[in-house]
Amino acid sequence: MRVCGIRTSWNTVGDGEFFCPDCGGDRNYRRRTGRRRFTVLGIPLFPRGVAGPVIECAACHAHFGTDILDHPTTIRFSAMLRDAVHTVALAVLAAGGTSSRTVRETAVLTVRAAGFEDCTEDRLTDLVEALAADTGRFIVEPGPCGAALAIELHEALEPLAPHLAPAGREAILLQGARIALADGAYSPPEREVLSTVGGALQLRAVDTERLLAAAGTLS
Incomplete structure (x- = not known):
């Protein structure tokens, strides 16, 4: 038997x-704080400060810092990726127009592959x-890639970028x-939009x- 030591009582x-990195998937968690006590023969005697907060996986019981919650769950990550591709497609169409059937078909195939299977x-x-008419939200003069359009792209892409490998970020740009x-x-407006995508x-x-x-060379 251990004569003395430190025991933490969790709450x-x-x-x-x-997303639990030890389990490798989405799991439930408990956010816990604790109090440390010095024990003799298993009996808690003197307080030794506080512990945590920590994030404890309900499945494997591993402990992580609270910054682990900054990583999206698998479901959330999939939704972010789908919305990012959708936003890029809309931005490119808004910049280059929708008169070309080939462009429309390519955009539809891209958005469907991202997860919007009912896209037409x-x-x-x-x-x-609708977005072009809502000038306060999407397209703002001057310039083909106005301030509101740039904001839309940054809002959709910036939260996703840290969780993507370089190849994943490049793939989204190439889809656009x-x-x-x-x-x-590329038309000048399309190139400007795609440059904004790369920055985001x-x-x-x-x-x-x-x-x-x-x-452009491959095409």
Whole structure:
């Protein structure tokens, strides 16, 4: 038997769902705080301060710092990725127009592959027209990529970027590039929008230009 030591008494102060790196998936968690006590022969005698807060996995009981909650759950991550691709597609269509059937078809295939399986050309076109009419939200002059459009892209992409590998961030940019290139070379508004996409994805400007040039060559 251990004669003396420190024992922590834990108290649950909250719960929820998170991505557990030890389990490798979404799990329930308990947010816990504790009090340390010096023990002799298992009997707690003197307080030795507080512990935590910690995040305890309800499945494997591993403890993590509270910053683990900054990582999205698998379900949340999938939704963020789907919404990011959808926003990029709408932004490219808003910049380049929806008159080209090839562009519309490419945008629909891209959005469907991201998870919006019921996406249609009419739905995308209606959204672009609605967003263009709502100048306070999406397209603001001067410039083809106005302040409101840039805000929309940053809101959709910046929270996602830290959780994506470089290849994942590049893939989102290239998906937008393929939509823009479906009817020929980039127009200046399309290039400006795609440059904004690259910046929101935390890609260096030189890398964004390299990827856009490579996409144009492959097309």
